[in-house]
Amino acid sequence: KLMALEARPLLWLALWTLAVPARTAPGEEHCTVERRADLSYAEFVQRYAFSRPVILQGLTDNSRFRDLCTRQRLLASFGDSVVRLSTANTYSYQKVDLPFEKYVEQMLHPQDPISMGNDTLYFFGDNNFTEWASLFRHYSPPPFSLLGTTPAYSFGIAGAGSGVPFHWHGPGFSEVIYGARSRWFLYPPEKTPEFHPNKTTLAWLRDTYPALTPSARPLECTIQAGEVLYFPDRWWHATLNLDTSVFISTFLG
Template sequence: MQTTPFLASPFTFLFLLLMLAHCASQNEWYIDQLAEQGPCNIEVRDSASLSQREFIDVYAYTKPVIISYNDDWNKVFQSECSKENMLKKYGEKIIRLSSANTHSYRKRDVTLQYYVEELLKPQDLDTLGNETFYWFGDNNHTEWKELFDLYKKPHLSLPGKEGMYSFGMAGAGTGVPFHWHGPGFGEVVYGRKRWFLFPPDKMPYFNPDRTTLYWLINDYQEIHPAELPLECTLKPGQVIYFPNRWWHATLNLDTSIFISTFLG
């Protein structure tokens, strides 16, 4: 049976925008869901039971896995990433935004405060991915060292690979359409992020300049049940591992803060 994605009605969408305006004056990030979290067909493992040896033997080179940590996982880092603290300590920092399309070739530099107050909005369905800018990566690691030093990286690793952090935040309904690169881990600090993955030999059908939200509403429901992607929605305290060259797309269900560790 095919799954039909949820899209907010015009009335609900207006209500969410009003809530967004109200929440902008609060200390925490906005809750402004535009899509549902969907199923989870990726194996979820408790961090305490997944050893480095089993990770290498079972997942590292063959399939994604989600690792669940305890409730205190990265609480210090999460606290540092609160809206109030981010604006107070880092509001004047220049961040580099990227277009939310497959190739992310367009860039824009703004202050963090300007981004949060003016651009951190829910995704407009009619806006193309290459016209949507949000913050993911392109971090100056020297400038952000104080923040990154508080992050506890996953306890797993790949032999001979070093990790490089990619940090960002984005509004509900934003995300990056399908693309691939080397292996890595992804984690949300605030909000929720829905992941869709296909193996390297199974290129998905998508428009690289359309948003993931557009793909979910217009293309996802046309996929034959036997051809549906691996998918799951990450919440704080969970980390996803994706192997080398796996196709993946992301969709931020709420305003989200996230960090990835790319292994290279």
């Protein structure tokens, strides 16, 4: 595993409530986003690219990339590299630079349920693609693209319970590489979610989500390692890592 997780009762209570919601039998996942295997590019463009998210299965084989993303291998290859951390709030204004080894050894821990977004730092985006080129060249991105866009990677590593609160940008793909599970919440552009931009996704899950009426709830699903989530342009989305995870997004801009 990437790291040994600390026991934090409030965190695990929240994650358990999410993983097994009311009216769902233990072991049965609550998911309102379609999963598709063997999806053709023509159908992707026609049904999903401009209208709704979809989870894609079996598109790529990133087993080699996954093997290179263990804690031991990442520290051996990039421990001395300086990485840029962002705050886990909607706008991510604050940036902090420090050695990757220090981030993994001292800061890669489960999210504190009472911390605000601007007090929570994690590694996602702001990647030095020259310094990390030996890793990224082994990644196989989703084969689908949109006319007139150029793909750009955003690589990250974060602890259980971490994530980014609701925000939106252009279309893209997201994939969990190592660590197994990432929970996503999505709203269409015309439906602004109820959230505080400086509260973490974990706090939103605890304080806001339970009071939402069925019609006000987002589309949601847990992305497993090896699956790829596609989200269209300007769709609101928030993320929650259920495990300590390595993940990568491909933004189409």
